[in-house]
Amino acid sequence: MNGRDDLRDFLMSRRAKLTPEDVNVSSYGQRARRVPGLRRDEVARLAGVSVDYYARFERGQVPGVSDSILDAVARALRLTDVERQHLGDLVRALGPARSRSPRPKAAAIRPSVQRLLDAMDGTVAAFVCNANMDVVAHNTLGATLFSGWRTAPGQSPNQARFVFLEPAARELFAEWDNSADGIVAILRAHAGRDPHDATLAALIGELSMRSDTFRVLWARHDVGIRYSGVKHFHHPQVGDLTLDTEVIPLPADPGLTLITHCAPAGSPSDDGLRLLASTIGLRSAPVAVRAPGFGPRFPASG
Incomplete structure (x- = not known):
């Protein structure tokens, strides 16, 4: 850079x-x-x-x-x-x-953030990424949704490496091109904020050498981040899933972002996530229903 x-x-x-x-x-x-x-x-x-x-x-x-x-x-x-x-x-x-003082970065995931991830397990696939798209924390359903994550010894999963270097990603993301565009736009924005990040420079170099598609997209200089949207998955275990995606920066942890994938209760995709959770022994939370009027939510019976 x-x-x-x-x-x-x-x-x-x-x-x-x-x-x-x-x-x-x-x-x-x-x-x-x-x-x-x-x-x-x-x-x-x-x-x-x-x-x-x-x-x-x-x-x-x-x-x-x-x-x-x-x-x-x-x-x-x-x-x-x-x-x-x-x-x-x-x-x-x-x-x-x-x-050009370096921007502060969180040194590690806080225990309370990991508890939040674990509390969502069973119905929400969730993980936390740093600015280089390293997955620094996740819940079990998040890791299972992205079952193609591969890492070298001592290396965290990285969403950019997964999207561009793992064939499983092209099968998992029904709209792979959109996911690839989004990853590059995020990395471009980070490169502008912190151009002296040696880890980022190494990642860009690796992806540029190993992926022709990444090299072409990087040369476009597009920047941006999508804080919410819908992603379409084709999971090898449970088939098609249409999931609402939220990208939530964590202000108390500079540089870290919480990413969640979930579906409306009772939808086919919600059923698919619950089925996926059951394959790894997770017990999904019961679907909440609202009593008439303005009463509280109660768990559905059965």
């Missing part, structure tokens, strides 16, 4: 996604366009800066760049909030060392 190259390539990739028509600007003259998307002079006009300034900015010559300039460039390129944050991270990484 190289700071100036990453900034240049990110901005060029965002320019390539836009056309003059997208941003309501007219091109100068009729000369042929040598690159897809917007030219530097068009971005400069939209951002209200000189062409020379924007060219230097794109090359990483950005000492003392202000937030107002970053905002202007972000507006010109129609960046999302996540992309704007990533742009700021890339610029800060090029600044003085004193402005």
